[in-house]
Amino acid sequence: MNALALTSFTATSCIGRGVDATLASLHAQRTGLMPCAFETVRLDTFVGEVAGVDAAPLPAALREFECRNNRLAYLALREDGFAESVRRAAARHGRERLGVFLGTSTSGILETELAFRERAALGGALPREFRYRGAHNTFSLAAFAQRAFELAGPAVVISSACSSSAKVFASARRAIAAGLIDAALVGGVDSLCLTTLYGFHSLQLVSPTPCRPFDVARDGISIGEAAAFALLERPGASVAADTVLLLGTGESSDAYHMSAPHPQGRGARAAMLQALESAALAPADIAYINLHGTGTPSNDAAEGHAVTAVLGAAVPASSTKGATGHALGAAGALEAVICALALQDGLLPAGVNTTRVDPACEINYLTANRPARPAHVMSNSFGFGGSNCSLIFGRAG
Numbered sequence: 001m002n003a004l005a006l007t008s009f010t011a012t013s014c015i016g017r018g019v020d021a022t023l024a025s026l027h028a029q030r031t032g033l034m035p036c037a038f039e040t041v042r043l044d045t046f047v048g049e050v051a052g053v054d055a056a057p058l059p060a061a062l063r064e065f066e067c068r069n070n071r072l073a074y075l076a077l078r079e080d081g082f083a084e085s086v087r088r089a090a091a092r093h094g095r096e097r098l099g100v101f102l103g104t105s106t107s108g109i110l111e112t113e114l115a116f117r118e119r120a121a122l123g124g125a126l127p128r129e130f131r132y133r134g135a136h137n138t139f140s141l142a143a144f145a146q147r148a149f150e151l152a153g154p155a156v157v158i159s160s161a162c163s164s165s166a167k168v169f170a171s172a173r174r175a176i177a178a179g180l181i182d183a184a185l186v187g188g189v190d191s192l193c194l195t196t197l198y199g200f201h202s203l204q205l206v207s208p209t210p211c212r213p214f215d216v217a218r219d220g221i222s223i224g225e226a227a228a229f230a231l232l233e234r235p236g237a238s239v240a241a242d243t244v245l246l247l248g249t250g251e252s253s254d255a256y257h258m259s260a261p262h263p264q265g266r267g268a269r270a271a272m273l274q275a276l277e278s279a280a281l282a283p284a285d286i287a288y289i290n291l292h293g294t295g296t297p298s299n300d301a302a303e304g305h306a307v308t309a310v311l312g313a314a315v316p317a318s319s320t321k322g323a324t325g326h327a328l329g330a331a332g333a334l335e336a337v338i339c340a341l342a343l344q345d346g347l348l349p350a351g352v353n354t355t356r357v358d359p360a361c362e363i364n365y366l367t368a369n370r371p372a373r374p375a376h377v378m379s380n381s382f383g384f385g386g387s388n389c390s391l392i393f394g395r396a397g
Contacts, residue, residue, distance in 0.1 A: 001179045001278065003235065004173060004176065005243050006393075007233045007243070008082050009228075009229065009231070010076055010080040010090055010229055010337070011132075011226065011227070011228035012050060012075055013035065013050060013226035013227075013228075013324045014034075014324075015032040016076065017050075022304070022337070022341065023345060023347075026341070028178060028211050029349075029368075030323065031119075031352045031353060032224070033046040033322075034046060034047065037105050038334040038365060039192075039194060040194070041381070043197060044208045045201070045206045045207060045223075046210045046227075046325070047198075047280040048223070048324050048327070049192060050191075053056030053071050053072050053075065053225075054070055055122075056069065056074070058070060058074055058346050061145060062144065064134040065135070065397075066111075066134065067111040067136075067140070068191040068192070069111065069135075069191040070086070070108065070141065070144045072225060072227045076227035077148065077229065082229060083217070086231060087106055087149060088108075089183050089231055089233065089311070091315065092367065093153045093182040093183050093233075096153050096180060097182040097186065098182070098183045098184065099153045099154045099155065099176075099180070099181040099183070099184040100145050100156070100169050101156050101158070101168040101169075101175070102141050102156070102163060102189065102327040103164030103168045103333065104132060104188060105164055106190060106195060107135070107136060107137065107138045107159075107283055108134075108136050108137075108191075109136050109193050109195055110194070111135035111372040112193070113193060113195065115161055116343070117125050123166040139187055142155040145185060146324045146353055149183075153181050154175065156168070156182060157263075160296075161328070161329070161389040162292070162329065162332070162381055162384070162387075163189055163251075163381040163383035163387045164190075164332065165333035165334075166332025166381035166382075166389035166390075167388065167389045168187065168188065168270070168332075169186055169230075169232070169332075170249035172184035172232050173246065173249055174316065176234070181233075182234070183304075185229060185231060188226075188227070188332060189228075190309060190328045190330040191225075192199055192223065196223055196328060196372050197223060203215075206220050206221055207222055207296055208217045209323065210222055210352075211290065211294070211322055211397055212353045213321055213353075213354055213356060214293060214300050214304070214359040215295075215357065215367050218297060218354075220296055221294045221295050221296060221325075222295070223328070224327045225325075225327055225369065226324060226333075226338070228333035228334040239391065240395075242343075242396070244343050244396075245393065245395065245396055246391065246393060247279075247281070247376065247393060248279025248390075248392035249391055249392075249395045250270070250274030252267040252268075252272055254270070254387070261298060261299055261302040262386070263298070264302065264306070265302040265309070266307075267386045268380065269309055269310050272311070272378065274390070276310075279394075283330075284309045285375070286392070287316070287372065287377060288316050288339075288374045290342075290349075291352070291381045292331075292381055295321020295363075299382070300358070301361060303382070304360070305324070305362070308362045313363060315364060316370060318350055318362050318366040319354075319365055320335060320349055320351070322353035322354060323349075327390070332379070332381035332391075336379055337395070339378075339379045339393050342374060343394065343395050344395070346374075348369065348371075349369060350368050350369045352366060354367055375395060376392060378391065379391045
């Protein structure tokens with residue numbers, strides 16, 4: 001398949017709203033992880049919370065989609081002139097020819113959690129104002145985006161755990177190649193909620209400190225929240241040299257275990273190899289890899305084995321989850337934007353919080369920023385149940 005241009009992109013997370021703030025945090029090697037003070041959660045862990053989400057209600061025309069997840073989406077969509085870019089693309093291609101492909105893990109489940117608290121006082125009934133369709137329903141995110149931009153093309157939400165918003169790039173690319181649409185709004189949103197925080201705690205996967213991917217003392221994840229979006233279009237004849245291109249996508253489902261990866265990263269290797277084939281690139285062409293790198297012992301070890309098997313041990317690599325936390329269903333899109341910034345800005349970002357790289361992982365892990373002008377970068381996203389996705393990006397010139 002032909003390359004697609006990221007004609008506009010944006011990201012909002014705990015390290016900043018918009019690409020300028022995100023890039024500044026990456027340059028400063030600054031983490032946005034703070035001790036958890038979210039809602040009623042009482043856990044000894046750090047989270048990546050986006051400030052001000054609860055103080056930003058949706059406009060009246062979008063009120064049926066009111067929930068923290070869609071509020072976070074709305075905040076992000078207004079950064080970097082992204083909303084205007086989508087509207088111009090819709091006018092250029094037609095409302096029916098611009099698809100919506102978004103990823104989320106928990107959608108607006110926080111609204112359901114809050115509603116269930118009130119059932120006892122209401123005789124077991126949910127509050128009258130509770131709206132499953134516009135909040136908790138996984139498709140709520142795509143319906144919200146369609147309504148916000150008055151789009152009428154195909155709309156899809158992928159919920160495959162932590163690979164969700166990486167896989168949307170692959171799905172949108174296939175839809176454009178098939179002629180179903182001419183452009184796509186892709187991305188992902190996941191917001192903090194009690195289910196994920198207590199759920200990952202019950203699995204003994206959350207760290208009591210800011211997470212340290214690939215560190216010899218790594219002991220778990222730090223959960224974050226984020227919203228990140230990109231506009232995918234066919235590159236024009238006179239595309240600018242610094243335009244970021246989606247060159248390759250690779251997906252696999254190894255189904256090795258419900259929550260643990262294959263010890264040798266079998267599915268991860270398959271996804272990376274498929275992405276290279278899709279991009280018509282050799283392993284030596286990849287100049288940086290943004291690792292899935294959650295900070296758990298088994299996940300990082302398995303990914304390290306997979307990266308070494310496919311790309312070798314010399315390729316510079318890092319996980320930016322030490323800065324942003326693990327944004328779950330939004331992680332793939334957030335890290336795709338970080339890869340785009342690396343290509344445009346000439347920065348290979350360090351893995352924040354990691355001080356002693358585990359030699360057993362056998363990778364060239366960056367603990368300090370490195371200036372470079374990479375031509376091709378890879379981003380990995382691996383989810384529960386062996387749902388894996390690798391993306392390859394490059395510059396037009």
